[in-house]
Amino acid sequence: MPTIKIDGREIPFESGDTIIRAAHRAGIDIPHYCWHPGLSVAANCRMCLVEVLPPPGRPAMSLDILRWDAAKQDYVPAAKPKLQPACQMACASGMEVLSDNSDHVSEARSAVQELLLLNHPVDCPICDQAGECRLQDYWLEHQRKGKRMRQEPVHKPKAVTFGPTIVYDAERCIVCTRCIRVCNELARDPVLSVRERGNLGEITVSPGRELDHNYTLMTEHVCPVGALTSRDFRFKARVWFLRSARTVCQGCATGCNAYLDYDPRNNTPYRHRPRENMAVNTYWMCDEGMLSYRHAVEGRLLTALVGNDDASLDDALAAAKEQLAGHGDDPSKVAIVLSAQHSNEDNFALYHLATTYLGATDFFVSGKPLGEGDDILISEDKNPNTRGAVQIAAATPPRPVAELLQGIASGHYAYVVALGSDLEVDAGEAQRAFSRLKGVVTIAAHEGPLAKAARVALPACSWAEAEGTYVNGKGLAQRSERALLPHGDARPAWELIGRLGRALGYETGWKTLAELRRAMPPGAALGGAAGAAAPAAALGAAPAVADGARVEPKKTEATA
Amino acid sequence: MARATPSNTWTKPAGRPIAGKPIPRPTRSADVQAYIPEMVKGLGITMKHFFKNTKEMVLGQKPDPVLNALEPGVTTISYPEEKRPYPERFRGIHRLTLREDNSPRCVACLCCSTACPAQCIAIEPAEYPDGDRRKGYERYPSSFVIDELRCVFCGFCVEACPVDAIRMDTGLHAVPYDSREQFIYRRDLLMSLSDRSGSRLTANTRHEPGDPTHPGLSRDHADH
Numbered sequence: 001m002p003t004i005k006i007d008g009r010e011i012p013f014e015s016g017d018t019i020i021r022a023a024h025r026a027g028i029d030i031p032h033y034c035w036h037p038g039l040s041v042a043a044n045c046r047m048c049l050v051e052v053l054p055p056p057g058r059p060a061m062s063l064d065i066l067r068w069d070a071a072k073q074d075y076v077p078a079a080k081p082k083l084q085p086a087c088q089m090a091c092a093s094g095m096e097v098l099s100d101n102s103d104h105v106s107e108a109r110s111a112v113q114e115l116l117l118l119n120h121p122v123d124c125p126i127c128d129q130a131g132e133c134r135l136q137d138y139w140l141e142h143q144r145k146g147k148r149m150r151q152e153p154v155h156k157p158k159a160v161t162f163g164p165t166i167v168y169d170a171e172r173c174i175v176c177t178r179c180i181r182v183c184n185e186l187a188r189d190p191v192l193s194v195r196e197r198g199n200l201g202e203i204t205v206s207p208g209r210e211l212d213h214n215y216t217l218m219t220e221h222v223c224p225v226g227a228l229t230s231r232d233f234r235f236k237a238r239v240w241f242l243r244s245a246r247t248v249c250q251g252c253a254t255g256c257n258a259y260l261d262y263d264p265r266n267n268t269p270y271r272h273r274p275r276e277n278m279a280v281n282t283y284w285m286c287d288e289g290m291l292s293y294r295h296a297v298e299g300r301l302l303t304a305l306v307g308n309d310d311a312s313l314d315d316a317l318a319a320a321k322e323q324l325a326g327h328g329d330d331p332s333k334v335a336i337v338l339s340a341q342h343s344n345e346d347n348f349a350l351y352h353l354a355t356t357y358l359g360a361t362d363f364f365v366s367g368k369p370l371g372e373g374d375d376i377l378i379s380e381d382k383n384p385n386t387r388g389a390v391q392i393a394a395a396t397p398p399r400p401v402a403e404l405l406q407g408i409a410s411g412h413y414a415y416v417v418a419l420g421s422d423l424e425v426d427a428g429e430a431q432r433a434f435s436r437l438k439g440v441v442t443i444a445a446h447e448g449p450l451a452k453a454a455r456v457a458l459p460a461c462s463w464a465e466a467e468g469t470y471v472n473g474k475g476l477a478q479r480s481e482r483a484l485l486p487h488g489d490a491r492p493a494w495e496l497i498g499r500l501g502r503a504l505g506y507e508t509g510w511k512t513l514a515e516l517r518r519a520m521p522p523g524a525a526l527g528g529a530a531g532a533a534a535p536a537a538a539l540g541a542a543p544a545v546a547d548g549a550r551v552e553p554k555k556t557e558a559t560a
Numbered sequence: 561m562a563r564a565t566p567s568n569t570w571t572k573p574a575g576r577p578i579a580g581k582p583i584p585r586p587t588r589s590a591d592v593q594a595y596i597p598e599m600v601k602g603l604g605i606t607m608k609h610f611f612k613n614t615k616e617m618v619l620g621q622k623p624d625p626v627l628n629a630l631e632p633g634v635t636t637i638s639y640p641e642e643k644r645p646y647p648e649r650f651r652g653i654h655r656l657t658l659r660e661d662n663s664p665r666c667v668a669c670l671c672c673s674t675a676c677p678a679q680c681i682a683i684e685p686a687e688y689p690d691g692d693r694r695k696g697y698e699r700y701p702s703s704f705v706i707d708e709l710r711c712v713f714c715g716f717c718v719e720a721c722p723v724d725a726i727r728m729d730t731g732l733h734a735v736p737y738d739s740r741e742q743f744i745y746r747r748d749l750l751m752s753l754s755d756r757s758g759s760r761l762t763a764n765t766r767h768e769p770g771d772p773t774h775p776g777l778s779r780d781h782a783d784h
Contacts, residue, residue, distance in 0.1 A: 125722035126698035
């Protein structure tokens with residue numbers, strides 16, 4: 001593989017790489033604002049200027065300048081090398097680049113910083129970029145001095161509402177055009193543009209339009225300064241109090257990798273951020289997915305319900321035992337509903353209980369009904385684990401819930417043990433059907449038609465409160481970390497299923513998550529480091545796209 | 561063979577009587593036996609200070625024990641009627657500074673509560689209501705509480721505040737209240753305190769878009 005040398009260090013590059021991309025891959029950070037690994041190159045911020053040494057035997061490209069001579073107290077003619085933007089300069093074999101080792105480059109970075117901050121208001125205290133700001137970071141790394149301009153800076157509009165999700169502050173904008181490129185290239189909806197030039201430049205929305213496509217929050221996420229802020233997150237939390245858990249988005253079957261940022265002091269999630277995974281979502285997430293962090297705490301089932309009345313967990317388990325009394329007489333009368341909303345662990349626990357102890361043979365999968373999708377990231381299947389649930393019960397292929405209702409109508413079933421709360425069928429119809437049964441027990445994290453239809457509902461943890469493995473639409477199994485502590489009486493669903501089994505008099509073989517995972521078929525649960533993705537080929541699915549190494553968190557563009 | 565542990569010089573040595581140190585008794589001379597001359601001498605010193613202080617008080621010549629603390633002659637101050645002034649940089653009870661329209665300058669950025677090593681500051685931020693010209697621009701503290709019992713008066717909050725909203729220049733120190741609740745200083749109390757000259761005006765005016773003092777655009781230009 002050809003190599004280039006950056007500050008004396010040899011790094012390999014692939015054909016067509018730019019210097020900054022090769023350096024980024026090798027873990028060398030060349031400061032930049034406008035460059036983003038997932039977007040086209042604009043080369044307008046000039047922060048990534050580097051010195052490229054001339055080829056052997058060739059003169060350096062240099063610029064004639066005047067430099068202040070302190071001894072002579074006058075400007076004297078001098079020359080300096082022509083610096084190149086690393087984001088645009090293609091690598092060539094044997095190229096030698098000076099980034100941190102060149103005085104010319106440090107001087108240029110300091111000057112670029114000074115230029116960018118000329119008209120930038122020092123309203124850091126009220127700016128909600130709060131500690132995630134490149135201007136602050138690079139000021140400390142590369143500038144460390146005040147600006148020389150003493151005139152009043154140019155003032156531009158503040159707090160302009162761009163759309164339902166985004167607020168724009170033109171004064172803070174450094175016109176890096178990342179947001180414009182996100183709209184053009186990711187969302188393919190060119191709704192943003194620059195108007196005016198030089199220090200009057202600002203971002204503007206197309207006349208008659210709002211910034212309202214499905215990826216508006218990405219424009220905020222890629223903004224390196226505090227110009228774009230999300231109406232959902234601004235003024236809500238300070239980032240230095242937040243901790244991040246590596247989770248998998250639950251919005252649809254794409255299974256985008258995300259960071260769930262939460263405040264451990266009040267056990268509250270505050271936002272979802274995309275986590276880089278080249279095999280799944282590259283650097284992006286959709287608005288719906290980024291806002292779906294709220295479901296970790298909203299609409300939750302927080303106490304056990306017995307006949308729609310609150311009950312303690314022990315009482316509910318006793319009631320469940322009563323409900324399911326007599327299920328052993330005819331195991332074929334027991335229908336098991338797995339959930340496409342729950343993790344592999346939860347589904348396997350129920351499947352294991354059903355096949356090993358209850359003797360059930362009929363399996364169904366519940367989940368949210370199909371929705372709108374696009375060809376970018378959003379999948380029509382709004383369930384994160386449809387594929388996982390189907391694969392868990394591959395021996396006895398699960399059927400849709402509509403068939404369960406038919407079976408109930410024809411009197412096939414007397415008992416239902418269900419996971420999850422969502423139904424893709426009409427809720428009223430399901431409720432009427434379930435009311436004819438002898439026993440309905442649900443383990444659900446959220447309130448929903450299935451939880452309402454059940455006589456006994458046990459409160460399960462949401463994805464943010466329990467570890468779990470999810471298989472996305474492509475067949476890639478991904479692990480999601482626990483972020484929050486369980487709210488209310490919620491416990492992980494697999495644990496509740498184990499307790500339900502023991503309440504029914506069975507000695508289920510697992511009491512901890514590790515024991516459960518050992519009992520699972522290989523590939524259904526991931527070993528090793530949390531967050532690492534492994535191929536789900538063992539599940540008999542199509543070959544998985546495995547790119548586990550990329551999931552490891554690092555300070556990348558996506559976390560900026 | 562193990563040696564005996566060295567004897568502890570602070571305890572009585574084993575097996576030996578305590579050796580006392582003889583102290584000679586004072587000689588009983590006549591002037592020591594007769595205490596009256598000594599008593600008169602002491603009374604004389606008292607009377608000397610009495611007449612001196614009375615004369616200075618009547619003539620208004622008494623040096624200020626606070627301002628002339630190093631002058632000869634004055635050895636005590638009549639606390640609490642007289643108090644030593646604190647130095648200029650004394651860190652007393654906190655106060656929250658105000659804007660010209662008497663709203664708090666604090667923008668609830670939480671820098672002070674983050675910097676506080678005693679974790680005695682609790683702030684609840686809120687957004688300005690609809691129609692307020694600061695709505696969407698910054699936030700304000702709907703609740704600002706300092707637990708003065710926890711505070712270690714290090715001044716980090718003052719250092720950390722980027723908008724000069726919190727100061728410790730009141731010159732007050734926490735008085736001995738009779739319940740813990742009284743040491744919990746809330747927003748309105750903190751905003752009502754002044755600096756030691758009694759002023760609540762700020763020395764650092766902020767020019768915000770929309771203010772008459774602001775040389776740039778008004779925020780009305782924000783409408784596209």
